[in-house]
Amino acid sequence: MPKRAAPSRRRSTYHHGNLPRALVDAALRLVETQGAEALTLRGAARLAGVSQAAPYRHFTDKQALLAAVAEEGFRTMTRAMRRASAPHAADPLGRFRAQGLAYIEFATAHPAHYRVMFGRAMADKSAYPSLQAASAETFGLLVEALRDCQKAGLVRPGDSEELALCAWSAVHGLSSLAVDGQLVQMGGRGMDALVHAVTSNIFFGLGPR
Amino acid sequence: MPKRAAPSRRRSTYHHGNLPRALVDAALRLVETQGAEALTLRGAARLAGVSQAAPYRHFTDKQALLAAVAEEGFRTMTRAMRRASAPHAADPLGRFRAQGLAYIEFATAHPAHYRVMFGRAMADKSAYPSLQAASAETFGLLVEALRDCQKAGLVRPGDSEELALCAWSAVHGLSSLAVDGQLVQMGGRGMDALVHAVTSNIFFGLGPR
DNA sequence: CATTAGATGTTGACCCTGTCAACACTAAAG
DNA sequence: CTTTAGTGTTGACAGGGTCAACATCTAATG
Numbered sequence: 001m002p003k004r005a006a007p008s009r010r011r012s013t014y015h016h017g018n019l020p021r022a023l024v025d026a027a028l029r030l031v032e033t034q035g036a037e038a039l040t041l042r043g044a045a046r047l048a049g050v051s052q053a054a055p056y057r058h059f060t061d062k063q064a065l066l067a068a069v070a071e072e073g074f075r076t077m078t079r080a081m082r083r084a085s086a087p088h089a090a091d092p093l094g095r096f097r098a099q100g101l102a103y104i105e106f107a108t109a110h111p112a113h114y115r116v117m118f119g120r121a122m123a124d125k126s127a128y129p130s131l132q133a134a135s136a137e138t139f140g141l142l143v144e145a146l147r148d149c150q151k152a153g154l155v156r157p158g159d160s161e162e163l164a165l166c167a168w169s170a171v172h173g174l175s176s177l178a179v180d181g182q183l184v185q186m187g188g189r190g191m192d193a194l195v196h197a198v199t200s201n202i203f204f205g206l207g208p209r
Numbered sequence: 210m211p212k213r214a215a216p217s218r219r220r221s222t223y224h225h226g227n228l229p230r231a232l233v234d235a236a237l238r239l240v241e242t243q244g245a246e247a248l249t250l251r252g253a254a255r256l257a258g259v260s261q262a263a264p265y266r267h268f269t270d271k272q273a274l275l276a277a278v279a280e281e282g283f284r285t286m287t288r289a290m291r292r293a294s295a296p297h298a299a300d301p302l303g304r305f306r307a308q309g310l311a312y313i314e315f316a317t318a319h320p321a322h323y324r325v326m327f328g329r330a331m332a333d334k335s336a337y338p339s340l341q342a343a344s345a346e347t348f349g350l351l352v353e354a355l356r357d358c359q360k361a362g363l364v365r366p367g368d369s370e371e372l373a374l375c376a377w378s379a380v381h382g383l384s385s386l387a388v389d390g391q392l393v394q395m396g397g398r399g400m401d402a403l404v405h406a407v408t409s410n411i412f413f414g415l416g417p418r
Numbered sequence: 419c420a421t422t423a424g425a426t427g428t429t430g431a432c433c434c435t436g437t438c439a440a441c442a443c444t445a446a447a448g
Numbered sequence: 449c450t451t452t453a454g455t456g457t458t459g460a461c462a463g464g465g466t467c468a469a470c471a472t473c474t475a476a477t478g
Contacts, residue, residue: 015444015455036329041436051457053438058455062436115329120245123390139394146415156417165383165395165403166410170375173382177374181332185348186374194374201375205414206355208365224426224473251464260428262467267426271465 020058022048024068031069031112036119041065066121067128073117074134077106081141092148093155099145100171100199107175108191114179118172142168155203167202174198229267231257233277240278240321245328250274275330276337282326283343286315290350301357302364308354309380309408316384317400323388327381351377364412376411383407 016022026047030039041062042052059065084102088094107114116122117135125132143164149155155163177183178191186194225231235256239248250271251261268274293311297303316323325331326344334341352373358364364372386392387400395403 013444019455040434042434050455052436053458054456056437118385118389118391119329120324120389125390125393135391136394149415153417155415159406161395162398162403162406163410163415165386165392166379166407167415169382169386169407170379171382172386173378173380174374176327176385177378177381180327180329181334182327182344183374184334185345186370189371194371197368197371198375198378201372201411201414203414203416205410205412205416206358206364206372206376207412207414208362222473228426249464250466259426261465262429263427265466 016048016050016054019048019050019054020068023055023058023065024072027065027069028072028113031116032110035112036116039066039069039116063121064128066116067125067131069113070117070122071128071131071134073110073113074131074138077103077117078134078138078141080106081138085141085145092145092152096142096145096149096167097199099141100167100202101195103171104175104178104195104199107179111179114175118176139164139168170198170202225257225259225263228257228259228263229277232264232267232274233281236274236278237281237322240325241319244321245325248275248278248325272330273337275325276334276340278322279326279331280337280340280343282319282322283340283347286312286326287343287347287350289315290347294350294354301354301361305351305354305358305376306408308350309376309411310404312380313384313387313404313408316388320388323384327385348373348377379407379411 023044026044027039029047030043041055044065045052045055048054055065059068081099081102084098085095088098122131125135143161146155146164146167147160150157150160150163174194178194183191183194232253235253236248238256239252250264253274254261254264257263264274268277290308290311293307294304297307331340334344352369355364355373355376356369359366359369359372383403387403392400392403
């Protein structure tokens with residue numbers, strides 16, 4: 001008989017076994033399937049098969065659970081960006097671009113999760129150091145890749161972080177617009193075309209020639 | 210004695226006079242002073258001096274009130290962009306840039322309002338045609354200015370809307386990052402420097418030369 | 419001008435949510 | 449085996465969105 005095993009359906013033991021994990025999973029499931037607003041502490045508890053107040057033993061409040069979900073998002077995203085850029089080991093520009101594409105792809109594939117990560121609720125990450133670290137790592141990837149581009153003479157010299165921010169803004173802006181449904185005004189144009197336009201423009205700019 | 214005058218402090222008449230207007234004003238005040246999450250239908254009603262259920266005579270639900278607030282935001286923003294670009298009548302590039310700056314300035318000056326305008330809640334504008342129109346007008350300004358730049362040979366030829374989107378993404382991305390507090394990782398750099406970097410990059414790109 | 423239908427505001431209620439205090443059960447340390 | 453800290457439960461409170469039933473007013477109709 002399993003004493004403290006995986007978070008199964010109905011708990012036979014009084015203790016859950018791994019409630020924090022189960023709550024984050026449940027929260028993520030709710031976010032992904034019904035949107036970030038649908039995430040409710042009670043709902044997550046329900047999904048995890050515990051009472052409404054149980055989450056408070058592991059998360060000081062709803063925001064703390066949100067932060068855990070956001071952190072997981074950053075880690076997943078970072079992993080995806082790493083995976084996408086791996087094939088371009090010898091090509092800094094290719095790597096940089098692949099990371100940007102992976103970023104946008106994550107956003108459009110997991111819009112609700114993306115919103116949790118970048119939304120207002122997570123504005124002040126100071127209370128969640130590991131979340132802060134995870135988000136910093138994601139941005140760090142971009143900065144690193146951009147620095148390599150500069151070394152190879154593929155990107156103009158200058159403050160790497162500032163230049164990375166320029167790219168990040170464009171990529172994040174497009175992702176946000178897409179995720180928040182602001183691109184209807186772009187008519188029939190497919191997302192792929194828009195992604196291509198924006199990412200290309202990061203390098204070439206709007207100017208002539 | 211005033212029968213149906215301006216929305217004054219305490220209503221002496223049974224009818225309010227102009228409750229929809231008063232509710233939008235109240236809602237906007239709540240959003241600006243305490244953030245979008247603090248906007249409550251009951252709170253707005255309280256501020257307007259009516260009962261909790263009164264708003265339902267004018268707005269089908271909370272989202273409809275939000276939509277009105279968002280619409281007002283788009284109109285204000287459009288006005289600001291127009292005002293900012295007016296001095297550059299003869300200089301398309303200056304006009305385009307001034308609009309972008311006004312956009313960012315609105316966002317940073319009214320973060321909560323900005324979030325209402327572009328947040329998830331307003332993703333589906335199809336139910337609010339006038340909101341859709343207001344937001345389309347804002348984007349239209351950018352497209353128009355960019356088209357003028359193209360005519361003057363200041364921006365490379367191509368699909369104007371697509372190119373405008375490139376600029377919009379960058380500007381919106383920076384605004385969103387700022388508004389959602391994601392720029393702490395940019396260290397001490399002042400917002401002005403970041404704005405300059407991003408808007409310049411829209412034209413020149415990251416590439417060398 | 420009196421009547422009356424429709425618009426507008428109010429009350430009271432329902433259910434849901436975040437959160438807490440008081441209590442119960444369990445596992446591990448002594 | 450007992451103690452104790454950790455973990456889960458129950459019950460409650462305040463606040464929010466929303467609705468139905470009711471009250472009041474305005475304006476158009478006759």
